[in-house]
Amino acid sequence: MKFHWVNPCRPAVVFLLLCASALMPGLAFSTGQSAKNLDHFSPIWQKIAAAGNVRVIIRMDVPLIQQLTAASTRFEGPDPNPSIGLARTQADTALRNAIENTTVRVLAELQGTDFNVIARYQSMPFLALAVTPKSLSVLQNCPLVLDIEEDIPIKLIDPDAPGADSNKAKTLSPTESLDLPLLDGSVPLIGAKKAWANGYTGAGWYVAVLDTGIRKTHQFFSGKTIVEACFSSGYSTGGDCPNGKSTMAGSGAAAHFPSNYSGFDHGTHVSGIATGNYGTLAGVAKNANIIAVQVFSKFPASQCGSSPCVMSWTSDILGGLNYIYTLRGTYAIASVNMSIGGGKYSSPCDSDSLKAAIDNLRAVGIATAIASGNDAYCGSISAPGCISTAVAVGASTDSDKESYFNNWDESMQALFAPGSSIYSSTGVSDSSYASWNGTSMATPHVAGAWAVLKSMIPSGSVANFLNALKSTGVPITSVCDGYRQAIPRIQIDRAVAALSNYSLTVQSSAYGTTDPTPDIYYFISGAPFQINAVPNTYAVFMNWSGGASGSANPLPITMTGSKTVMANFRYIYAPSVSGRKVLNRTFSQAEYIDILSWQAHPSNEGLDIAKYRIYQVSGTTRTLLAEVNSDQTEYQRRKAGSSSLQYEIAAVTGSGREGEPAAITVQ
Amino acid sequence: MRKLITALLVMGMAMATSYAQQPDMPAGNSVPFSMVVGRAGYFLASDSAYKNIYGNGLVYGLELRIGKKKLVGWLEGSFRSRTGKSSFTQEETKVSIIGVEGGALFRILTGSFSPYLGAGVGYYFFKESNTFIGEASKNGIGFCVLGGASYSVSSWLVLDGRIKYSTCKMRPADFDINIGGLTIGLGIGLRL
Numbered sequence: 001m002k003f004h005w006v007n008p009c010r011p012a013v014v015f016l017l018l019c020a021s022a023l024m025p026g027l028a029f030s031t032g033q034s035a036k037n038l039d040h041f042s043p044i045w046q047k048i049a050a051a052g053n054v055r056v057i058i059r060m061d062v063p064l065i066q067q068l069t070a071a072s073t074r075f076e077g078p079d080p081n082p083s084i085g086l087a088r089t090q091a092d093t094a095l096r097n098a099i100e101n102t103t104v105r106v107l108a109e110l111q112g113t114d115f116n117v118i119a120r121y122q123s124m125p126f127l128a129l130a131v132t133p134k135s136l137s138v139l140q141n142c143p144l145v146l147d148i149e150e151d152i153p154i155k156l157i158d159p160d161a162p163g164a165d166s167n168k169a170k171t172l173s174p175t176e177s178l179d180l181p182l183l184d185g186s187v188p189l190i191g192a193k194k195a196w197a198n199g200y201t202g203a204g205w206y207v208a209v210l211d212t213g214i215r216k217t218h219q220f221f222s223g224k225t226i227v228e229a230c231f232s233s234g235y236s237t238g239g240d241c242p243n244g245k246s247t248m249a250g251s252g253a254a255a256h257f258p259s260n261y262s263g264f265d266h267g268t269h270v271s272g273i274a275t276g277n278y279g280t281l282a283g284v285a286k287n288a289n290i291i292a293v294q295v296f297s298k299f300p301a302s303q304c305g306s307s308p309c310v311m312s313w314t315s316d317i318l319g320g321l322n323y324i325y326t327l328r329g330t331y332a333i334a335s336v337n338m339s340i341g342g343g344k345y346s347s348p349c350d351s352d353s354l355k356a357a358i359d360n361l362r363a364v365g366i367a368t369a370i371a372s373g374n375d376a377y378c379g380s381i382s383a384p385g386c387i388s389t390a391v392a393v394g395a396s397t398d399s400d401k402e403s404y405f406n407n408w409d410e411s412m413q414a415l416f417a418p419g420s421s422i423y424s425s426t427g428v429s430d431s432s433y434a435s436w437n438g439t440s441m442a443t444p445h446v447a448g449a450w451a452v453l454k455s456m457i458p459s460g461s462v463a464n465f466l467n468a469l470k471s472t473g474v475p476i477t478s479v480c481d482g483y484r485q486a487i488p489r490i491q492i493d494r495a496v497a498a499l500s501n502y503s504l505t506v507q508s509s510a511y512g513t514t515d516p517t518p519d520i521y522y523f524i525s526g527a528p529f530q531i532n533a534v535p536n537t538y539a540v541f542m543n544w545s546g547g548a549s550g551s552a553n554p555l556p557i558t559m560t561g562s563k564t565v566m567a568n569f570r571y572i573y574a575p576s577v578s579g580r581k582v583l584n585r586t587f588s589q590a591e592y593i594d595i596l597s598w599q600a601h602p603s604n605e606g607l608d609i610a611k612y613r614i615y616q617v618s619g620t621t622r623t624l625l626a627e628v629n630s631d632q633t634e635y636q637r638r639k640a641g642s643s644s645l646q647y648e649i650a651a652v653t654g655s656g657r658e659g660e661p662a663a664i665t666v667q
Numbered sequence: 668m669r670k671l672i673t674a675l676l677v678m679g680m681a682m683a684t685s686y687a688q689q690p691d692m693p694a695g696n697s698v699p700f701s702m703v704v705g706r707a708g709y710f711l712a713s714d715s716a717y718k719n720i721y722g723n724g725l726v727y728g729l730e731l732r733i734g735k736k737k738l739v740g741w742l743e744g745s746f747r748s749r750t751g752k753s754s755f756t757q758e759e760t761k762v763s764i765i766g767v768e769g770g771a772l773f774r775i776l777t778g779s780f781s782p783y784l785g786a787g788v789g790y791y792f793f794k795e796s797n798t799f800i801g802e803a804s805k806n807g808i809g810f811c812v813l814g815g816a817s818y819s820v821s822s823w824l825v826l827d828g829r830i831k832y833s834t835c836k837m838r839p840a841d842f843d844i845n846i847g848g849l850t851i852g853l854g855i856g857l858r859l
Contacts, residue, residue, distance in 0.1 A: 584754055585716070585720075585842070586751075586753050586760040586795055587714075587717050587720050587760070587762055588793075588803045588805075588838075588842055589797060589800045589801060589803050589840040591799070593755060
């Protein structure tokens with residue numbers, strides 16, 4: 001809720017602006033100049049009249065904010081060049097100082113009134129306050145305040161109870177109910193595994209997840225770096241961060257709430273979809289790291305329904321986004337995931353204070369993926385997904401139908417991603433998993449996709465990747481408009497192809513394959529790549545042909561043009577073997593000796609056969625008895641007793657590859 | 668152990684019997700009365716497996732004869748040891764046999780030259796070892812018959828020639844074997 005009014009410029013303000021202009025020539029001022037809409041003001045007054053106070057987010061008139069923001073957002077991720085880091089720090093400091101100066105002045109205006117500062121922000125001209133009627137009145141008349149927005153709690157998009165618009169004809173499709181509950185199904189569906197094969201796994205990149213925190217000890221996050229922070233100002237007073245305050249950073253900061261709070265482990269599920277990796281199950285950006293930002297507060301049952309729940313104040317989300325922005329020089333952040341939302345918006349909600357934070361992140365190459373919502377709306381989606389610079393994500397099924405609960409809008413929803421029956425980590429234990437539905441589950445597919453694409457093109461812009469994902473996605477239509485307009489479901493491998501400069505066609509001869517498997521792969525110019533030749537059982541890798549030569553395995557490639565590379569293999573045939581048993585005795589004692597004789601298979605001519613291995617086979621047990629040189633053609637084996645034994649003899653190449661064994665039983 | 672005791676009893680009885688035959692024999696006719704004989708001989712194995720692996724070879728012994736007139740008892744310890752090669756791998760293998768034999772001799776007294784025939788029982792200690800196959804040992808009772816002649820060179824020195832056939836069957840390990848055979852040997856005796 002907002003109200004706007006005419007901002008009368010005070011002489012002091014004018015003086016300060018003139019001073020700033022003198023210090024920074026060439027920069028234009030950006031001051032509050034818009035007419036304020038009083039229509040939106042009355043709900044805040046109504047609420048404050050009822051409750052005695054209200055939480056608000058004010059937008060301040062910070063001198064040169066556009067220019068200072070532009071200077072700050074020129075610097076994207078970490079840079080090895082110290083001078084770049086220094087310049088980034090200087091720009092960020094200038095922005096922070098300007099915001100802080102204005103903040104101090106606004107707070108000075110409030111002297112003598114009752115108010116609490118909820119949050120200050122370093123990179124955006126906002127200030128979150130709890131105000132009384134008197135302090136609100138001061139803010140209303142303060143020329144440094146451009147807008148006042150109620151700080152409203154935003155619900156978690158509950159994956160367990162997706163809603164349905166009664167006016168909408170979306171119903172659960174028969175195929176949807178049959179979808180396999182596997183992250184292992186949705187990840188290959190969107191082509192992530194093929195992107196991994198290119199070497200694009202999100203390694204080195206971070207996905208920031210603004211959610212309910214994370215169970216960081218879960219096996220699904222093994223080996224990952226997890227950066228933690230908390231912005232949780234609580235339902236009434238104090239804060240709900242683990243340190244009892246409203247903000248916290250460092251280990252343990254993003255620990256989730258106890259399980260009696262509905263949705264307590266939502267962030268663990270979402271983080272797993274984006275970056276999880278354990279055993280055979282993996283999220284989209286399987287090697288990416290996580291910045292877990294806990295932005296939810298505990299709300300009593302009276303605010304939630306039947307039981308306590310978690311909701312996130314807009315001011316805390318703003319704090320989280322601001323924090324992520326400040327980390328951009330420290331961590332390579334690919335994207336922000338916000339499986340959060342509420343409300344019904346049929347047009348972009350760009351007046352939302354979160355837009356400034358999302359814009360800042362977008363300007364430094366960090367996409368903010370936000371869920372479209374689970375209310376099954378047609379033509380409307382939730383906020384903050386409705387912010388035009390966010391990437392609003394809707395949910396689809398593994399059979400590429402729109403999920404029945406999805407909020408759909410052909411212009412605001414940017415992408416579809418799988419969101420039905422998505423299997424991922426939960427907070428119950430370190431090894432617990434569950435299948436959940438929701439646009440909350442679709443969104444981290446997109447956030448993870450960004451990390452995958454960033455590992456291909458680190459400098460790729462949000463618009464660049466979004467265009468690639470949109471233009472290469474699988475079109476999904478909605479019942480909302482009679483299946484006319486299609487919104488693309490992300491197909492990461494195709495996006496990789498669209499973003500690439502060169503292709504690498506990998507082929508293999510009979511008796512082997514490659515890792516990655518024979519296929520066409522896409523790279524940007526100069527990208528390093530590596531192919532492993534993987535011979536089948538009883539086969540050996542010989543050499544590379546086509547665009548490569550030699551027998552180095554793995555084969556390192558630097559992409560300077562499109563090429564085809566073939567891995568050549570040969571089969572190692574079994575030798576022909578005969579066997580006999582002889583008695584070796586002294587006067588009173590005896591032993592038997594099995595004598596195995598063999599001849600090399602003629603088809604092995606030209607192979608580098610270095611030795612032969614002789615095994616004794618007993619049931620399913622195969623015991624290596626000896627390795628003999630390749631020029632040896634006989635092996636004697638003493639044995640106790642005269643029983644018949646089974647043997648296998650196999651040729652072994654110089655590279656250690658073992659051929660097909662010849663089996664023989666010596667009676 | 669029972670076999671050994673049995674063998675010793677048989678030997679003892681034979682010797683005692685021999686000694687008790689002619690208590691009143693005149694001293695001039697007592698040829699020889701008792702003597703110790705050191706022996707060396709050539710052993711010809713009767714078991715073909717032994718022959719194939721170890722071949723024939725020398726055997727050494729020490730004999731004690733005690734008696735009066737024609738019938739005397741004898742007790743002998745012998746030792747033979749051979750190295751050979753296993754049948755297929757031709758790896759070294761070693762056998763050693765110690766025999767303790769005893770019995771009675773019937774002598775034909777013709778002055779300084781005295782042919783004799785005898786029989787006895789023996790107790791044999793067998794041991795065979797091989798690096799790869801292992802070690803086997805066994806003790807057993809056997810029998811022997813013998814014949815030879817003694818020639819008194821002087822009142823105290825006697826030369827003795829003898830052929831002895833022994834047999835002793837046993838199964839120390841994997842095969843039934845006979846460790847006996849024919850021994851042709853010479854001895855030098857000292858009258859006691």
